[in-house]
Structures are given as structure tokens and as C-alpha cells.
Amino acid sequence: MDKKSLMPFGRGAAPSRTHDEPFTSLRREMDQLFDSFTRGWGLPTLADESVLSPRVDVVETDAGLEFTAELPGIDPKEIELDIEDDILTLRAEHKVDREEKDDKRRYHLVERRSGTYMRRFALPFAPDRDKVAAEFDKGVLKVTVPRSPDQPKTSKRIEIRPAA
Structure with missing residues (x-):
């Protein structure tokens, strides 16, 4: 099992250093984590509104x-x-x-x-x-x-x- 795929910031990279609000940045990273974790399950993602x-x-x-x-x-x-x-x-x-x-x-x-x-x-x-x-x-x-x-x-x- 590749441990890098389980890292919340994606592929082992360091967290992005943006000038966003800290909670906005955390929310975006958590959304990416859940989307990548559930990919392939056939579930709708957060961006799928249909x-x-x-x-x-x-x-x-x-x-x-x-x-x-x-x-x-x-x-x-x-x-x-x-x-x-x-x-x-x-x-x-x-x-x-x-x-x-x-x-x-x-x-x-x-x-x-x-x-x-x-x-x-x-x-x-x-x-x-x-x-x-x-x-x-x-x-x-x-x-x-x-x-x-x-x-x-x-x-x-x-x-x-x-x-x-």
C-alpha cells in the first residue's frame, strides 16, 4: 500500500502555502482528501450537484x-x-x-x-x-x-x- 496516497495534502507534497483564510484552506484540503478517498466508489462528489x-x-x-x-x-x-x-x-x-x-x-x-x-x-x-x-x-x-x-x-x- 502506498502511504503517500493516504496523506491529506495529496501525493506527499507539503501543504500549499496560500494567503487564503486558514479555515478556507483547511476546508479545501479536507474536500480534496474526501474526494480522493472515495474516488472509484461510484459516489457523487461534492462538486456533483446533479x-x-x-x-x-x-x-x-x-x-x-x-x-x-x-x-x-x-x-x-x-x-x-x-x-x-x-x-x-x-x-x-x-x-x-x-x-x-x-x-x-x-x-x-x-x-x-x-x-x-x-x-x-x-x-x-x-x-x-x-x-x-x-x-x-x-x-x-x-x-x-x-x-x-x-x-x-x-x-x-x-x-x-x-x-x-
């Missing part, structure tokens, strides 16, 4: 399931929900265009970011597709997925026999 996974709370009730997803800054028109083969899919596009301009200071800044939120959930029961409901308020999506009335709610006790 992979977004919203935080979702799932609660099971007597009626079915309730999902609460955090989607800050998303336009409700950009959210797609569908159920196929008892799998609920949540997909949303996140696009941000920012432009700043100041003729007195002579600068012009244009930034664009985009990414896709996506989560899939295997439903543990057959849903009543006609009664699935969703509402979006202040960046929070609430989805209720009721159980199908056709699904039996019976239980069966299973006998445990001693091994032969």
Missing part, C-alpha cells in the same frame, strides 16, 4: 402510507408522481438561474445549476390508485397512499413444529 435525493418521512397508518418530502425551491409544476407495479416514484427537476450585474463596479455574474430529485418506494400493499392524493405547500410535498379495499386484512397464525 444527484439529489430529497429527505422523505414515511409513516404507516391504519388507512395506508403517508409520505412527506422536502423539496425546497421546487416549482410544483416540476414534480411528477406515479405508481406503477406497486412502486411509488417521486421525480422533480430543480433548475436555478442566477444573474447579477453591476455596471458601476463592472462585473457580470451568471450561474446555472440543475439537478433531478428522484426517490422510489416499494409499497407493501396494493394501493387504491384512485384515492392517492398529494399536496404541496412551502417546499413540502405530502402524499397519502390508501390501501385498496379489495385487499384482505386477515391474518393467519402459523404453527411452529419441533424439528424432526
